[in-house]
Amino acid sequence: QVELRESGGGWVQAGASLRLSCTVSGLTSKYYGLGWFRQAPGHERELVAAVAARYNGESECEADSVKGRCTISRDDAKSAVYLQLSTLKPEDTSLYYCAATTRAYSPRAGEYEYWGRGTQVTVSS
DSSP states (O other): OEEEEEOOEEEETTTTOOEEEEESSSSSSSSEEEEEEOTTTTTTOEEEEOOOTTTTTTEEEEOGTTTTTTTEEEEETTTEEEEEEEEEEOGGGGEEEEEEEEESSSSOGGOOHHHHHHHHEEEOO
16 A cells, blocks of 8 residues: 655744655555645645655756745655755645655656645745
């Protein structure tokens, strides 16, 4: 059974930084892409950042609203993926999801087969 578990969310003040973590278990292969998505009430789920399967090396902070403030990384030895967001803004308030795809890389939510339950990030002004 594949399981993704996010952690690191919470309540922070605007301008602060936050690091989200996600551990992946149950996938038999290490060749999978990982992504961080977010969804705020009344909004569609959007891709924040994605990182390619090992040996590919591609990673991208896809959302225009986080470019320059975002870093995604993965540690395959720990089966983990991380999302670092800096200079947080109230509009970053959202439920953040970690997801895995059997593709090497994907910017599309529909191509991610496995999802965590999310971790809430709330940014106050």
